[in-house]
Every structure is written in structure tokens, then in C-alpha cells.
Amino acid sequence: xxxxxxxxxxxxxxxxxxxxxxxxxxxxxxxxxxxxxxxxxxxxxxxxxxxxxxxxxxxxxxxxxxxxxxxxxxxxxxxxxxxxxxxxxxxxxxxxxxxxxxxxxxxxxxxxxxxxxxxxxxxxxxxxxxxxxxxxxxxxxxxxxxxxxxxxxxxxxxxxxxxxxxxxxxxxxxxxxxxxxxxxxxxxxxxxxxxxxxxxxxxxxxxxxx
Numbered sequence: 220x221x222x223x224x225x226x227x228x229x230x231x232x233x234x235x236x237x238x239x240x241x242x243x244x245x246x247x248x249x250x251x252x253x254x255x256x257x258x259x260x261x262x263x264x265x266x267x268x269x270x271x272x273x274x275x276x277x278x279x280x281x282x283x284x285x286x287x288x289x290x291x292x293x294x295x296x297x298x299x300x301x302x303x304x305x306x307x308x309x310x311x312x313x314x315x316x317x318x319x320x321x322x323x324x325x326x327x328x329x330x331x332x333x334x335x336x337x338x339x340x341x342x343x344x345x346x347x348x349x350x351x352x353x354x355x356x357x358x359x360x361x362x363x364x365x366x367x368x369x370x371x372x373x374x375x376x377x378x379x380x381x382x383x384x385x386x387x388x389x390x391x392x393x394x395x396x397x398x399x400x401x402x403x404x405x406x407x408x409x410x411x412x413x414x415x416x417x418x419x420x421x422x423x424x425x426x427x428x429x
Contacts (some may be wrong), residue, residue, distance in 0.1 A: 300356045303394050308425035310340070313417075324424045331425055338365055350388070360391040360414060363401060388421075395425035407429045 235307070276328035286407035307330055330341040342359040352364035365388040367375040389410040390403030401423040402411045411420050 300354055300361065301336075304352070304354070304399070305335075306427070307332050307341075308399065308427060311424040311426055313422050313424065325427070326426070331423075354392075358391075361393065362410065363390045363392045363403075364388070365390070365403070390421075391397055399425040401425065 240256055274372040309326050310329040310331050311324035311326045314323045317324055326341065329347070332339045332341050333352065336352050338352040340347040340349075349372075351368060351369045353364040353366070355364075367386040367388075369375045376383050377386045388403045389408075390401050391411055391414060392399060392413055394400045400414060402416060403421045403423070404411055404421065405421065408419070
């Protein structure tokens with residue numbers, strides 16, 4: 220055997236770049252891999268208070284609606300007596316009774332105009348007399364005081380008999396829809412005890428006018 224036959228055959232070279240790529244892959248596989256933790260997402264909007272906030276918002280809206288309905292019912296739909304008196308009224312006076320016993324009222328050309336606490340008797344557009352009105356709806360029967368006013372809107376004073384005091388009509392009243400019945404005592408007489416009183420009193424019937 221000669222020397223050329225004993226020499227080992229060198230290994231065939233690797234394809235270009237093959238060795239480096241395998242080496243990099245080997246090193247990469249030896250490095251610790253990243254660990255990804257699985258997180259289950261919360262329901263839509265839950266983490267930001269979506270569901271709870273929506274419920275609170277709905278509850279708040281329901282409360283506001285309830286308050287609005289209460290204000291409408293008590294302040295608009297069912298006004299108090301002071302509110303019911305406001306506006307223009309045609310003044311009528313009792314004129315006997317119908318065959319069935321129902322009272323008959325005869326309208327006069329006088330209009331009663333109530334604005335705030337001011338009560339005025341009007342003839343056409345001319346103011347005849349004016350009063351400051353005070354109501355006591357808690358009394359039984361309900362009470363009304365009308366203090367006559369002078370031209371300067373100050374109480375008209377009665378000097379005789381002494382002592383000096385404002386000219387005041389003391390009465391009682393009842394409100395029924397678009398109709399008001401007022402019974403007043405003359406001068407300094409005591410307030411009438413009943414709406415059915417007819418002797419020595421003045422009876423006004425106010426009917427809603429134009």
C-alpha cells in the first residue's frame with residue numbers, strides 16, 4: 220500500500236452559510252424562551268366601570284324623571300288656592316234659586332282682576348277699587364282678607380270710630396274649578412261663620428272670564 224492510498228479523504232465542505240445558520244439555531248434553542256401568560260379579558264366595559272356605571276346612570280335618570288313628575292303634578296296640575304285666584308273673573312251676584320233649589324247668579328259688568336296679592340275691581344279697563352289680598356286656606360272655612368288700598372298703594376286708613384286702622388273686608392271663600400264664592404262681612408263686623416250665611420253679608424260669585 221502506497222502513501223497516497225493511506226491518506227484519509229477530507230470531508231466535503233458544507234453548503235455556503237449552512238454551518239453558520241445551524242450554529243445560530245443551536246445557540247438560540249439553548250437560550251431560555253419567553254413565557255407568555257394567558258389572561259382572560261374582562262367583559263366589555265366591566266374593568267372601566269361600564270356595567271356598574273350604566274346601572275347608576277339609569278337609576279339617576281329614573282329619580283330625575285320622578286322628581287319632574289312630582290313638580291308637574293303639585294306645582295302645575297294642582298295649583299294652590301293663591302294660584303287659582305290669579306287672572307280675570309266675571310263678578311256675579313246671587314239672583315234667587317232655580318226650581319230645583321240650585322242658586323242662580325246674575326253677572327254684572329264688573330270684572331275682578333287678581334295679580335299676585337292684588338285684587339282689583341275693573342269696569343272696562345278702568346280700575347275702580349283695589350285691595351291687598353290675604354288667604355288662609357288652612358282655616359275652616361277658608362278665610363280671605365281684603366285690605367283696601369289708596370292711590371299710592373298704601374292701606375286706606377279708617378279713622379272713625381277710633382282707633383285708626385286699615386279698611387278691611389273680612390270674609391270666607393270656597394274654590395270650585397272655575398268658580399269662587401266669597402262671603403264678606405260689612406265694616407268691622409265679625410267674619411261670617413258659614414258660606415251659607417245670607418243675612419247681613421255680601422256675597423260675590425266669581426266666574427272665570429275672558
